Amino acid sequence: MELIRISDVEKTYKTGTVALYDLNLSIKKGEFVFVIGASGSGKSTLIKMLYREEKPDKGSIIIGGINVAKLRNGKVYILRRKLGVVFQDFKLLPKLTVYENVAFAMEVFAYDKKEIHKRVMEVLELVGLKNKVRQYPDQLSGGEQQRVVIARAIANKPKLLICDEPTGNLDPETSMEIMKVLDEINKMGTTIIMATHDRDIVDKMKKRVIMLEEGKLIKDIEKGKYYNETV
Amino acid sequence: MKLFRTISRYFRDAGKSVIRNFSLSLASISCIAITLIVVAVALVLSYNVENFAESIRKDVTVVIFLDKDTTESQRQKIAEDIRKTGNVASLEFKSKQEAAEETKKQNDIFSSIVDGWTDETNPLLDSYMLKVKDVEKIKETVSTIRKMDKINTINYGEEMVDQLITVFKAIEKITIGLVIALIVVTSFLIANTIKLAIFSRRREIEIMRLVGASNTSIKIPFIIEGLFIGIFGSIIPIIITIYGYNSLYSFFDGKLFSSSLAKLISPTPFVYNASLILLLIGVVVGMFGSWRAVRKYLKI
Numbered sequence: 001m002e003l004i005r006i007s008d009v010e011k012t013y014k015t016g017t018v019a020l021y022d023l024n025l026s027i028k029k030g031e032f033v034f035v036i037g038a039s040g041s042g043k044s045t046l047i048k049m050l051y052r053e054e055k056p057d058k059g060s061i062i063i064g065g066i067n068v069a070k071l072r073n074g075k076v077y078i079l080r081r082k083l084g085v086v087f088q089d090f091k092l093l094p095k096l097t098v099y100e101n102v103a104f105a106m107e108v109f110a111y112d113k114k115e116i117h118k119r120v121m122e123v124l125e126l127v128g129l130k131n132k133v134r135q136y137p138d139q140l141s142g143g144e145q146q147r148v149v150i151a152r153a154i155a156n157k158p159k160l161l162i163c164d165e166p167t168g169n170l171d172p173e174t175s176m177e178i179m180k181v182l183d184e185i186n187k188m189g190t191t192i193i194m195a196t197h198d199r200d201i202v203d204k205m206k207k208r209v210i211m212l213e214e215g216k217l218i219k220d221i222e223k224g225k226y227y228n229e230t231v
Numbered sequence: 232m233k234l235f236r237t238i239s240r241y242f243r244d245a246g247k248s249v250i251r252n253f254s255l256s257l258a259s260i261s262c263i264a265i266t267l268i269v270v271a272v273a274l275v276l277s278y279n280v281e282n283f284a285e286s287i288r289k290d291v292t293v294v295i296f297l298d299k300d301t302t303e304s305q306r307q308k309i310a311e312d313i314r315k316t317g318n319v320a321s322l323e324f325k326s327k328q329e330a331a332e333e334t335k336k337q338n339d340i341f342s343s344i345v346d347g348w349t350d351e352t353n354p355l356l357d358s359y360m361l362k363v364k365d366v367e368k369i370k371e372t373v374s375t376i377r378k379m380d381k382i383n384t385i386n387y388g389e390e391m392v393d394q395l396i397t398v399f400k401a402i403e404k405i406t407i408g409l410v411i412a413l414i415v416v417t418s419f420l421i422a423n424t425i426k427l428a429i430f431s432r433r434r435e436i437e438i439m440r441l442v443g444a445s446n447t448s449i450k451i452p453f454i455i456e457g458l459f460i461g462i463f464g465s466i467i468p469i470i471i472t473i474y475g476y477n478s479l480y481s482f483f484d485g486k487l488f489s490s491s492l493a494k495l496i497s498p499t500p501f502v503y504n505a506s507l508i509l510l511l512i513g514v515v516v517g518m519f520g521s522w523r524a525v526r527k528y529l530k531i
């Protein structure tokens with residue numbers, strides 16, 4: 001089943017930079033898709049349009065039945081509740097513990113304390129941080145912080161997880177650990193779209209790969225074929 | 232249940248924010264308190280002035296003397312016309328005989344003189360005693376009456392009434408102006424406090440947006456923070472009003488200048504009504520200030 005359909009999307013920033021054009025793309029439920037391309041090719045722009053941080057100038061982006069391109073500012077939260085977002089910079093609240101950072105995302109939904117506790121412990125176990133719930137972000141390594149962010153992003157059980165260079169600040173080994181966590185989340189049914197520079201990761205993961213070049217989609221490589229294509 | 236949790240979360244967030252930005256909140260709270268103290272003084276003044284004016288209003292009598300040759304029907308017509316001015320609280324006729332009787336009572340010398348008068352030789356005039364409803368329009372009313380037929384002369388404490396009205400109006404204008412100026416300053420200060428609260432929480436707000444908090448749920452805690460500032464700011468002025476006015480009242484024993492005209496209004500229920508007004512102004516100014524900051528700095 002189709003989760004995301006992007007049709008004829010074009011994005012020009014106020015500065016006149018054409019960041020994306022002529023973009024057509026369909027992503028099925030449960031897929032894991034990498035978005036790759038040189039710096040400035042439009043990866044982050046695509047990601048931002050998916051969670052409606054930016055609006056396309058033309059075309060439509062349908063996510064789970066919502067036309068994100070036409071979504072009014074006051075309604076953006078409806079979309080955001082259906083997806084999780086992970087960035088390169090971790091965006092954790094420094095004064096809250098690991099537990100509180102994850103619970104923070106759930107409090108927005110006004111679950112009760114018991115529900116929150118159960119789910120927070122569940123996702124922290126999933127990312128392997130159950131023993132660090134009381135620590136503060138600055139007492140964690142980069143990889144651990146990123147895992148807290150992932151836990152927070154999936155706490156509300158989103159159907160879609162959007163990641164913009166989640167391993168950008170991490171060493172290769174830690175990056176692979178993060179990828180394992182993401183893979184596991186994907187196997188549980190969450191669709192994942194991840195923009196990255198890291199060719200090693202893309203190589204190893206054997207997933208669908210979308211390649212951008214100067215704002216244009218130039219290759220859409222099926223799951224597992226990436227290595228062959230690029231040799 | 233869910234709604235209750237949401238609301239209690241709003242209040243908790245707002246409370247945390249007040250505490251986190253305490254030194255700033257304190258400035259806003261003090262400013263609102265000063266404003267409200269001035270408002271309280273203004274209330275005490277204007278209520279008492281109003282009360283004082285009311286007693287003058289009840290006391291000012293316009294005496295309208297009629298010409299000697301006024302007939303019974305002309306007299307009736309004059310009464311009708313006076314009523315038509317619409318500014319009549321009470322109107323009484325006093326015949327020259329009654330006036331003579333009154334004069335007699337004043338002292339013995341008068342008494343013997345008056346006794347010598349017959350209806351023909353009585354030099355006094357028939358008159359109407361008018362009490363007006365609105366003392367501020369007394370001039371107008373008097374000049375209308377003066378134009379009527381068979382009016383001899385009209386007497387009233389013209390000078391004093393005019394002066395009092397002018398003074399009251401000036402006092403009222405000054406206090407209203409002061410209150411407005413203070414409210415403007417305060418709402419700016421509160422807007423600034425909330426602005427800084429918004430900046431100090433911008434990471435939190437960014438994350439809240441990312442995880443799907445609605446705009447309203449992001450904004451409401453800041454509005455509540457303004458509400459708290461308003462409530463905290465009104466506590467001291469309310470205490471001052473209640474205790475201050477009560478002791479003022481007992482100090483003057485309810486009277487000013489030992490005159491029965493200038494009575495202070497009694498503290499109950501006045502101080503409670505005034506407190507309610509202060510709280511209301513505090514809350515409205517607090518929320519208005521924060522609403523402005525939220526609109527300006529929480530553009531979504």
Ligand SMILES: Nc1ncnc2c1ncn2[C@@H]1O[C@H](COP(=O)(O)OP(=O)(O)OP(=O)(O)O)[C@@H](O)[C@H]1O
Nearest residue numbers: 013014015017019038039040041042043044045046
């Ligand atoms: N807010 C903005 N205003 C103006 N131009 C922008 C803005 N954001 C991005 N751009 C421009 O749009 C183009 C695409 O940027 P984008 O951030 O999507 O690239 P990217 O593929 O994510 O690059 P990187 O790999 O370096 O993160 C670039 O030329 C960039 O300069």
Ligand SMILES: [Mg+2]
Nearest residue numbers: 043044045164
């Ligand atoms: Mg980028």
